[in-house]
Amino acid sequence: MAAPFSRVYRPLWRIITTSTLNRGVRNVSSSRQQLSAQNVKPAGAASPWALHGAVCVQRLPAVSQDRSPIEEEFMELMHQKDVSSSERCLADSLILLVKKHVGSQKLWLLPQIQWQTGETLRQTAERALASLPGADLTATFLGNAPCGFYKYKYPKDIQKEGSVGAKVFFFKAVLPSHKHLPLEKNSFAWVKKEELQDFLKPEYLKQVRRFIMAL
Amino acid sequence: MSQGRRGRADTSVLYFFFKFIVFSIIFFVCAILLFQVLLLQNTQALVCAVSSVQQYRSMPTHGIGKYRHLLPKALPKKKKDRVQVKQIKAATATEFGVFNVCVSGYDMTLVEHYSQYIHNLCNHLDIKVDESYALPTKSTEVMVMQEQGTKMYLDAVLKTHERIVQISEMKATLFPIFMDVVLKNQPEGVRFCVKQHSETDFQARFKTRPELEGLLAKINN
Numbered sequence: 001m002a003a004p005f006s007r008v009y010r011p012l013w014r015i016i017t018t019s020t021l022n023r024g025v026r027n028v029s030s031s032r033q034q035l036s037a038q039n040v041k042p043a044g045a046a047s048p049w050a051l052h053g054a055v056c057v058q059r060l061p062a063v064s065q066d067r068s069p070i071e072e073e074f075m076e077l078m079h080q081k082d083v084s085s086s087e088r089c090l091a092d093s094l095i096l097l098v099k100k101h102v103g104s105q106k107l108w109l110l111p112q113i114q115w116q117t118g119e120t121l122r123q124t125a126e127r128a129l130a131s132l133p134g135a136d137l138t139a140t141f142l143g144n145a146p147c148g149f150y151k152y153k154y155p156k157d158i159q160k161e162g163s164v165g166a167k168v169f170f171f172k173a174v175l176p177s178h179k180h181l182p183l184e185k186n187s188f189a190w191v192k193k194e195e196l197q198d199f200l201k202p203e204y205l206k207q208v209r210r211f212i213m214a215l
Numbered sequence: 216m217s218q219g220r221r222g223r224a225d226t227s228v229l230y231f232f233f234k235f236i237v238f239s240i241i242f243f244v245c246a247i248l249l250f251q252v253l254l255l256q257n258t259q260a261l262v263c264a265v266s267s268v269q270q271y272r273s274m275p276t277h278g279i280g281k282y283r284h285l286l287p288k289a290l291p292k293k294k295k296d297r298v299q300v301k302q303i304k305a306a307t308a309t310e311f312g313v314f315n316v317c318v319s320g321y322d323m324t325l326v327e328h329y330s331q332y333i334h335n336l337c338n339h340l341d342i343k344v345d346e347s348y349a350l351p352t353k354s355t356e357v358m359v360m361q362e363q364g365t366k367m368y369l370d371a372v373l374k375t376h377e378r379i380v381q382i383s384e385m386k387a388t389l390f391p392i393f394m395d396v397v398l399k400n401q402p403e404g405v406r407f408c409v410k411q412h413s414e415t416d417f418q419a420r421f422k423t424r425p426e427l428e429g430l431l432a433k434i435n436n
Contacts, residue, residue, distance in 0.1 A: 060398055093399060143391035172391045174398060211392075215399050 048164040049151070053124025054112035056147070056212065057096040057139050059086050059175045059190060067091070086175075086190045094190040095212060097199055098132065103155065108189065108199040110208065112168055121146060125171040133187075139173035147172045148211035150204060170211060301345075303412055304383055311385045313345065313412040316397075319377040320405040329405050330378035333397055340393065343384050348420070350377040381412060 067075065075088075086094065098111045113128035115121060122144050129137055146169040153165035189199060193214035197205055272278075306312035316333055320326045330347070337344045353375045358367040385393070394409075401407050410416075 058395075060401075064403060142394040143387060145388040145391060147391050172395060174394075213395055213399065 046162065048162055050163060050166040051115035051121070051124075052112045052166055052168040053115055053121045053128055054110045054168050054170045055125040055129045055139070055141075055173050056110050056170050056208075057129065057137065057173045057175060059094045059096075061091050061093050061215070063090040084186075084188050084190065088190065089192055092192045093213075093215065094192060095196070096137075097189045097191055097196075099187045099189075103158065107201065109204070110170060120144070121169050122171055125169075125173075129173065137175065139175050142172045142174060146170055148207060150207040152203070170208070172211070301417075303414070309387050311382075311387065311390065313381060313383040314385075315410050315412050315416065316380045316382060317377060317408050317410060318380075318405060319375055321373055321375060322404055323374075323376045325402050325405050326376045326378055329400075329402055329407075330380055332400065333380050336393070336396065337380070337382060340389065342382055342389070342393070344380060345383045346379075346381040348379055348381075350379060350420070352376050 088094070096111065097108045099106055100109050100112075102109070111128045111132055113124060113131060115124045119127075122141060126141065129139060148170035150168045150170070151165065152168075153159070154163065159165075191199060193209070193212050196208065196212070200208060304312050318326050318330045318333070334344060334347050336342075355373040355375065356369055357371045357373060359370040360367050397407065
């Protein structure tokens, strides 16, 4: 069933015409240049921002018809409340969140990992997905360009001259539909777009919400 | 005296000649101006340029209903030439080259509607769609083994329909968003895949010519 245009396209144009994508394009091309011509940057001019690649893994909706009332009750009893099961809410698309130590706190984030020199940001995102403990997820990445961006500064006591903060680039990936793997309860969560606000910090949520489409 | 008279005659002739030249110049200048004025009036009277028909009737509304000269010139119909192989554009750093979005499935309405949805989505997002075509339907026969015995009989015929939307020069930044939208709206029972376009894909659309191939084989052998 095709979704009506108006619901999808208004946020779509907002996504396309924002400047985050322009920033993303610049970064993609510069990382490619780094691969091809090794000595582009002079040695001393490292930027004070650490680069991270993050991956937004989505489990696409498996069912498109609305459920009957009996099915609704059954689903509520079984899987709805179990946030770590990837078989909940078959009519919506779910996103994987990971609980991670950032500095001194434990935060819910999209899986991210620091970028290393010599690899593209997409490879960083693939590494972030592969390095999740316990999960053997093989997702298909949709394209080489990042879809979102988040910048944060380290707290004052950690900031040094060379490192001010970190910039995170998000890449979209899609899980194959027939694989359902059990993950640890406390550190993984499959959430819908509406439930994101219960897990993510407000600033982070604001940037992440821009590229996540709820059908 | 005669000299004087002659002188006077001379001067009068000269005077007359001078007057004649002046008047002729004035006359020509006036004629030119008048002609230009008339020409201007004429062009103002002609409403739309490019008309080979002269407005010679006196009514100002003469030819008011004419519209044939406004339509684009219809060229005489050419016989269809052999379809040429188009140059397949290569991918650049920020854009993809030519790729095919294939939609296939057993239910024709779903497949058609989904491919139309993708095509309309591309039009809306200003993505260039080169071609949108259908591949021939493939029939799959489902044979069921008899309960007692080894004979198989025909149970059903499943037809696989396939539609292809060919897209070129899509920006790399738009691609993940496009894929996301298309995947999230994929109906059940419809297979969707994205493939790079190649020469073999293009040639696969044509019918084989067995006589030609036979003759070529004979020539080569």
